[in-house]
Amino acid sequence: MKLLSFSPVPGEGKRVGVLLNGRVVDLAKAYEVVFEASAPNWFLDLKEFVAGGDGALLLAKETLSRLKGVEGAVSYDPEKIVYYPPIERPEKILLLAVNYKSHGNETSTSPPKEPYLFTKFANALVGHNQPVIYPKASSRVDHEVELAVVIGKRGKYIPRKEAFNYVFGYTIANDVSFRDKQFPPEPPYGMRWVHGKGMDTAMPLGPWIVTRDELDPNSVKLTLRVNGEVRQEGYAEDMIFKVDEVIEYTSNGITLSPGDVISTGTPQGVALATGKYLKPGDVMEAEITGIGVLRNYLVEEK
Structure with a gap:
């Protein structure tokens, strides 16, 4: 899994993303779509995600597996986002x-x-x-x-x-x-x-x-x-x-x-x-x- 810290546009809050099939999936948005609930802090700060270890990785994988064709609504072109140090x-x-x-x-x-x-x-x-x-x-x-x-x-x-x-x-x-x-x-x-x-x-x-x-x-x-x-x-x-x-x-x-x-x-x-x-x-x-x-x-x- 390739994980990054990014903003969709300058000035917007930082998010945790996953590079998937040439797109950057916003994990927090994906979680909210899949589970209809507020995203955990793991998906808003990559250092928190790293500290979450296997639990964070398993939840991310589960979230991605349930997107079922709606990836476009929660993902971005990797050439158009703002990158931060991971x-x-x-x-x-x-x-x-x-x-x-x-x-x-x-x-x-x-x-x-x-x-x-x-x-x-x-x-x-x-x-x-x-x-x-x-x-x-x-x-x-x-x-x-x-x-x-x-x-x-x-x-x-x-x-x-x-x-x-x-x-x-x-x-x-x-x-x-x-x-x-x-x-x-x-x-x-x-x-x-x-x-x-x-x-x-x-x-x-x-x-x-x-x-x-x-x-x-x-x-x-x-x-x-x-x-x-x-x-x-x-x-x-x-x-x-x-x-x-x-x-x-x-x-x-x-x-x-x-x-x-x-x-x-x-x-x-x-x-x-x-x-x-x-x-x-x-x-x-x-x-x-x-x-x-x-x-x-x-x-x-x-």
Whole structure:
């Protein structure tokens, strides 16, 4: 199932949608039609849906199975809606540095002996087809297509063999980075992760979450295009630390909560290595097989 957070038109309230047969079904409207009752909160907020786990999924499937030909009355063209990040206020956004062998090779970085985590904040999140700010504060803006894991239930000290039981699904992240801030000329304390990674709109996420039963995270292909030109291309099998290892490591002392996002690193082709930095007006398309395409465009900050 592909689940998204959207509005039918700008300014209208957010809804939970399901991509079905090329249309976005409004789950709340579908429920009201099928059951002639007010929709549950699960169908109005995707973070609530994720926290609802199997119960929310079963109710969504039951609702969709009963539509019986009236899908058109409760669905929309996916090219005409407003997209939001699937999870807008996660408790935690965690990302892995240098988790692809190819990316380590292109930046002459030795493979880490254990997962290396950094964070972003909710101010960085932006949805599909939405603008990414090209900030006044930076002139070396980079792209990083990544497979992101959405946690489905609360857990701590999760053993690797049980890790996938804590996954709700997967989405696409673009770890937009500001290299002139990340690598200052005189770094007395190392890299500057906050400004180097966490400026406003620096983490496009979406367009939807694919539930874990529909995707093998170790077999997907990742591609990033800028204005149609392929800049990044790689496969998740190139990850140094796979999804289950990352969850085991991250939950060692940190409680993971429903809606938490863990982005698992990027393959080769970043501008830090190629010199092809982004500029205002560029269109980025981050694509992962089995999920779709996350599209965003750069807008110069005034």
